[in-house]
Amino acid sequence: MKVETVKKLVQENLKDDKSKITADAVLLITEVLNVFVAEAACRSAKQADRDSSPVVTREQFEKILPQLVSFGFLTVNDASQEMDPKPRHN
């Protein structure tokens, strides 16, 4: 993950204009996000291995999503509130 991108991401979501962020903090957030993605990827890859499928599909990803929630990465509340009301086109 690029540091610049993360900085923009964080600054985009700051509600107070006065708030700023130090360069070191941005670096740490970048690392946290990297670990988050790697963790999710590894878990879903493992799940695919267990299901003996060579491709990680949505099914496997859905299975490991609650694990990410339980580790405090995501909250259930937030996801359900901001869920798209549009119907899915499969």
Add this chain to the structure above:
Amino acid sequence: MSTITREIIYIVRHRKICVTEKMENPEKENYEKLAYVQRLKAAVHYTVAEICEERGKECDVTFAKQVISALSEATFRYSQMMSRDLELFAKHAKRSTINTEDVKLLVRKSPQMLMHIQDLCDRREAASSSKKQRKKKTSRKDPQEDEDDK
């Protein structure tokens, strides 16, 4: 006097421009922001795809496109949540600048992550302090060298 009037004129003009722009296209700003967010999402998507490919090679699997887009969306949401929390933490500590301490507080719930982040932070601090020392040393050395040259 003239500089003040010039400033006032500038402010008035600037405001006028802003107002007219808003009056003419009330949704223009909204669209611009949306485009910006879309670009950020695209950047996140790209990196997530890269990381997934890397991990997939290790475990000998490939990732479906749906998974990558779902994961990048999750990452985006996670970063949103994180920035909100960080802002609140900083505010609680009566600061307006988000610090490394806030990030450590954010990841306290997963001990391994906390250890990792702490380690990274310590290393970074050590590096910066050694840099400062080096700077000090060089600044001390410089005048001596100058004297030697003389």
